[in-house]
Amino acid sequence: MMDWIGRRLRWLTSFGNPLTGRWDRFEMGLVIVAVALALGMVPVALSIGSAVRAQTAAQAAEEQASRVPSTAVLLTDVPQADTSPATRVHTAEATWQLPDGQSRTGRVSADAGTRAGTRVPIWLDRAGNAVARPRSTGDALGTGIGVGMYSWVASVALLIVLCWVARMLLNRRRHADLAREWATFSRDLKRF
Structure with missing residues (x-):
C-alpha cells in the first residue's frame, strides 16, 4: 500500500521531469481536477442528505400524527x-x-x-x-445519511470511470506519438 502511495506521489510531482510528455501532464491535470471535484462533492452530498432527511422527517411526523x-x-x-x-x-x-x-x-x-x-x-x-x-425520526436520519453517502459514492464512481476512459484515450495518443517517433528515429538511423 505504501509503495502504491509513493508511486502516486512521484507521479503527481513529475511535472518538471523532462521525460514527462504532454499527455502525461494532461492526465495529471485531469486527476487533480477529479480529486478536487470529488472533494467538492462532499458538501453537495451533505446538502442532498440533509434535504432528504428533512423531507423524510416531515413525512414521519405526519405519519406519527395520523396513525x-x-x-x-x-x-x-x-x-x-x-x-x-x-x-x-x-x-x-x-x-x-x-x-x-x-x-x-x-x-x-x-x-x-x-x-x-x-x-x-x-x-x-x-x-x-x-x-x-409510521416512520420514526431515526428512520429519517438513516435515510438522509444513506442518500447523502450514495450520492457522493455515485459521483466519485462516475469520476473514476471518466478518468479511466480519459486514460484509455490518452494511452492511444501516447502510443501513436511513440510509433511516430520510432518511425522518425528509424528513418534517421537508415541515413547513417
Missing part, C-alpha cells in the same frame, strides 16, 4: 414459512375495532405460522385502514 396503534384478531391461519427469510411475514384476514366502536375486516401482516384467533399489533390511519408502522 394510531391498535390490535387485530386473525380470522385465518398464516401459512408456515419456508426456509427463505423473506417469507417470515405474510398477510392474513383479520378484524379490528375502530376508535368509534365499529368493526373493520381486512388483510394485515403477521408472522408466518400464526394461528387464527391470535391478536397482532397493527397501525390504523385516520380512515381506520390497516397501514404500515
Whole structure:
C-alpha cells in the first residue's frame, strides 16, 4: 500500500521531469481536477442528505400524527414459512375495532405460522385502514445519511470511470506519438 502511495506521489510531482510528455501532464491535470471535484462533492452530498432527511422527517411526523396503534384478531391461519427469510411475514384476514366502536375486516401482516384467533399489533390511519408502522425520526436520519453517502459514492464512481476512459484515450495518443517517433528515429538511423 505504501509503495502504491509513493508511486502516486512521484507521479503527481513529475511535472518538471523532462521525460514527462504532454499527455502525461494532461492526465495529471485531469486527476487533480477529479480529486478536487470529488472533494467538492462532499458538501453537495451533505446538502442532498440533509434535504432528504428533512423531507423524510416531515413525512414521519405526519405519519406519527395520523396513525394510531391498535390490535387485530386473525380470522385465518398464516401459512408456515419456508426456509427463505423473506417469507417470515405474510398477510392474513383479520378484524379490528375502530376508535368509534365499529368493526373493520381486512388483510394485515403477521408472522408466518400464526394461528387464527391470535391478536397482532397493527397501525390504523385516520380512515381506520390497516397501514404500515409510521416512520420514526431515526428512520429519517438513516435515510438522509444513506442518500447523502450514495450520492457522493455515485459521483466519485462516475469520476473514476471518466478518468479511466480519459486514460484509455490518452494511452492511444501516447502510443501513436511513440510509433511516430520510432518511425522518425528509424528513418534517421537508415541515413547513417
